[in-house]
Amino acid sequence: MDENVVEILLVEDTDADAELAIHALRKRGLANRLVRVKDGAEALDFIFAQGEYSNRDICNRPKVVLLDLRLPKVSGMDVLRRIKGDVRTQKIPVVVLTSSKEGPDLEDCYKLGANSYISKPVEFDDFTKVVGELGLYWLLVNQAPPG
Amino acid sequence: MFSDDVSHSSASTADSASFVSRLLWSIALINLFVLGLVAFTLNQSHDEFEERAEVTARNLSQLLALDIAGDIDKIDVALLSAADEVERQLAVGGIDRQALNAFLARQQGRLPEIFSLRTTDANGIVAYGLGVNPAARQNNSDREYFFRQRDNPKAGLVIAKPVFTRLDKRWAVPMSRAIHLPDGSFGGVVYVNVSLEYLAKTFSAIDVGKRGSVSLRDAELRIFAVYPMSPDIDKVIGEKLVVPELRELIQAGSDAGTYTTDRTIDGVERKFAARRVPDRPLYVVVGRATNEYMARWREQAAMTLALALLFCLTTLISSWLIYRGWRRQLAATLELVREEEKFHTVADYTYDWEYWEGPAHEILFMSPSCERVTGYAQAEFLANPDLLYTIIHPDDRYLMAAHRRDAAHEDEGGTDFRIVRRDGEVLWIAHGCRSVFGRDGQFMGRRASNRDITERKRAEEEIHKLNADLERRVADRTAQLEAANKELEEFSYSMSHDLRTPLRAIDGYSTILVEEHGTGLDDEGRRLLNAVCDNGRRMARLIDDILRFIDMGKRKMAYGDVDIAKLAAEIFTELKAAACAPEGTPVRRLRIEIGALPPSWGDCDMINTVMRNLLSNAIKFSPADAETLIQVSGLTGETENSYAITDHGVGFDMRYADKLFKVFEHVHPPGQYEGTGMGLAIVKRIIERHGGRVWVEGRVGEGASFHFSLPHRRI
Known part of the structure; x- marks a missing residue:
């Protein structure tokens, strides 16, 4: 897959969750241009076109990042901070994936500039519905700004 | 200190006694001395007065004696010249009566002291003289002045004792001289009568005082004349009224002498001075009344004694004043000493x-x-x-x-x-x-x-050390607790994430299996897959409840007024809708009765959870096929308000009441009623965080009543 035309970057360490999310997105036909990375460091490499992804053009920003907070190496919160702290990437919509509505993270995420969040419900039906709708929303409504 | 006090007071008593005795002794001595001096002076002046009185009496007696001697001499001269005249006339031929009478009258006229100058013959017949009637032949031979001359040719001048004269009827002291006939024989006497009044007048010329006395006595101490004249002079004149002192004096042959006696005619004590008239057997006795001449001394003595008494009185008063002053001073000094001692004690101890x-x-x-x-x-x-x-x-x-x-x-x-x-x-x-x-x-x-304050400092240091130690331990524990809390938080967060992830996977994969490969499964396969999903969801709810339970114990509380009635109504509406929501479930007939509830004060979200759990419990344990009535009531208490949610459902056995509010405890077997068993534990935790209580009443088959209380608002 051409890494320069990626529309969705899924940052998710848990394979099952990643698979289910991709399944849900696929059902909506949104998984064609999706890249999944397994940890925060890889996510940053991808976004900032560095390391493994250094041949990628940084200007080809994903249209939405689905970001799990609990990640190995670099935490989701740090990834979010880096994305929103850099003028080149701060406009990328970030949808945070959380396991629970409780916990202090949610508020911090909004403060850091997260655009939305998805609480990952246990019921797969609900998850499919929410992920699909949100993915669509950000891909279709929030077209990448010109330039 | 007390013994000191005692010794002080006894010392002061001794001081006082010695001071008083010294004071009294000195006062007594001074007074004794003064009185002695007064007595001595008075004695001296008494003697002086006595002496002066004696001297005066002596002088007066001498004066009188000399005076009387002069008078007698004068009278004697007249007697002698008359006798000479009679003898001359007899010698030259006989008496010329007329001439002799004229002579005698002339002589008599010259002497005022006498009131008759006469002669008698040898037989005592009054012959010549003024006022003599020869025919009367007055015989005076019985008179002393006559017979003494007749009987003693050498009698010289005879001074006879006073007589009351026959011719003149007056008291008189007769004096006589013998007339000698030419042959030398006794030829009669010439005599005079000296007037007693005249003598008395002479006596009165000297001042012997009002009560003084003057008397003239002869050698036999017969009274011739006395001044003052006694009214019963008859009984006095010529009498030998004499005191032994005078008699002894005369008998001793003294010409002069003094004595004092009170054996006088009038009983008045006098000092007498007796003196013999020179050359005559006569004595003049001058008496001065002791009372009189000592009167001035008595006055002086009285005055002096009065002054002495005044002095004594003054000294007594002064000594009393001194004593009083001294006592006061002593008391003040003692008080001062006591005060000083007191302050010393206070200061020294x-x-x-x-x-x-x-x-x-x-x-x-x-x-x-x-x-x-x-x-x-x-x-x-x-x-x-x-x-x-x-x-x-x-x-x-x-x-x-x-x-x-x-x-x-x-x-x-x-x-x-x-x-x-x-x-x-x-x-x-x-x-x-x-x-x-x-x-x-x-x-x-x-x-x-x-x-x-060494001990205190030590204790303080100890306390300080202990405090520091305690603080350090508290800090350690707090840090540990914080770490544990953080761990717990992280744990619960992990749990929510990590436990859910596999559940999600179970559910997701099962769903995909059913949706995409369902055609390859028979009914039993699908039922089993559904059971897998149900259990996964149950576990997810359990995790959620555990997280909520933990959260209720640690989250910050936001107090405010809570309208429980309104909350109950809203939640009930929601639950009622949810109970009837799934299609195909029979419509439940649910009813709620909300009584008048007292106001409450607490965290609205938390109370919301309480009401939600209790109401959902009430619905859950009520039979689905009958009309369900849930009652909400309240009670205002003194320190807290209480609320009750009552249902008429299955109830429970009160023996298990304690278990109801415990985590994971189930009164009903699992599977019979939907639920995690966490609801009441969360209720209890919330109410206890508010400082309230929870309790429950119920009976099997008769419903249950869940109560909770909330303390009144603290201002």
Whole structure:
């Protein structure tokens, strides 16, 4: 897959969750241009076109990042901070994936500039519905700004 | 101290007694001396008066004696010249009656003392003289003046005892001289009658005082004349009324003498001076009344005695005044001594180390207790005021220096410092002092109290150490607790994430299996897959409840007014809708009755959870096929308001009431009623965080009543 035309970057360490999310997105036909990375460091490499992804053009920003907070190496919160702290990437919509509505993270995420969040419900039906709708929303409504 | 007191009072009593006795003795001596002096003086003056009276009496008696002697001489001359005349006429031929009578009359006229100058013949017949009638042949031969001349040719001048004259009828002292016939024989007498009145007049010419007396006596001490004249003179004249003193005097042959007697005619005591008329057998006795001549002495004596008494009185009064003054002074002195002793006791028996430092840093007072505290004696401090500062621990001298600087402009102050005792031990001292000012406001130094606070300091240090230790331990524990809390938080977060992830996977994969490969499964396969999903979801709810339970225990509370009635109504509406929501479930007939509820004060979200759990419980345990009535009621209490949610469902056995509110405890077997068993535990936790209580009443088959209380709002 051409890494320069990626529309969705899924940052998710848990394979099952990643698979289910991709399944849900696929059902909506949104998984064609999706890249999944397994940890925060890889996510940053991808976004900032560095390391493994250094041949990628940084200007080809994903249209939405689905970001799990609990990640190995670099935490989701740090990834979010880096994305929103850099003028080149701060406009990328970030949808945070959380396991629970409780916990202090949610508020911090909004403060850091997260655009939305998805609480990952246990019921797969609900998850499919929410992920699909949100993915669509950000891909279709929030077209990448010109330039 | 008490024995001191006793000795003081006994000393004062002894002082008092000796002072009083000395005072009395000196007063007595002074008075005795004065009285002695007065007695001596009075005695002296008495003697003087006596002597003067005696001298006066003697002088008067001499004067009278001389006077009477002169008179007698004069009368004797007249008698002699008359006798000479008679004898001459007889010698020349016979008496010329006329011439003789004229002669006698002439002579008589010259002598006022006498009232007759006459002659008798040898037979005592009155012959010639003024007023003599020869024919009467008056015979005076019985008269003393006659027969003494007749019987004694050498009788000379005879002075006879007074007689009451026959011719003149008057008292008179007759005097006679013999007439000798030419042959030398007795030829009669010439006699005169000396007037007693005249004598009395002579006597009265001298002043013997009102009660004095003058008498004239002959050698036989017969009274011739007396002054003053007694009214019963008849009984006196010629009588030998004589006191032994006079008799002895005359018998001793003295010409003069004095004596004092009260055996007088009128009984008045007199001092008498007797004197013999020169050459005559007559005695003049002058008496002066003792009362009279001593009257002035008595006056003087009375005056002197009065003055002496006044003096005694004055000395007595003065001594009393002195005694009183002395007593007062003594009392005041004793009071002063007692006061001083009291203050000394107060000052000397202080437990703390007390002193008074003068303006020039000299020690004006140092309590003996200084030795107990410092080991240095009182005298050492008094001798060396610097000791006060040199015993201060070198490290703490700056404290005292600073305190002394402050003290210069502060009335009161203090500081704590250490001292080094004589034995080298270091003590902590709490020093407090204040300025001393005199009556007129002048600065008189500082009065200081030093207290040994070593023990206290030690205890404080110990406490300080313990406190520090405790604080450190509390901090350690707090850190541990915080770490544990954080761990727990992280744990719960992990749990929510990590436990859910596999559940999600179970559910997701099962769903995909059903949706995408369902055609390959028979009914039993699908039922089993559904059971897998149900259990996964159950576990997810359980995790959610556990997280909520943990959260309720630690989240911050936001207090406010909570309208429980409104909450109950809203939640009930929601639950009722949810109960009827899934299609195909039978419509449940649910009803709620909300009574008048007291206001409540608490965290609205939390109370919301409480009501939600209790109401959903009530619905859950009510039979689905019958009409369900849920009642919400309230009660206002003194310190808390209580609320009850009552249902008429399955109820429970009160034996298990305790278990209801415990985590994971189930009263009903799992599977029978939907739920995690966490709801009531969360309710209990929330109510307890509000300071309230939860309890429950119920019976199997008769429903249950869940109660909770909330304390009144604390202002």
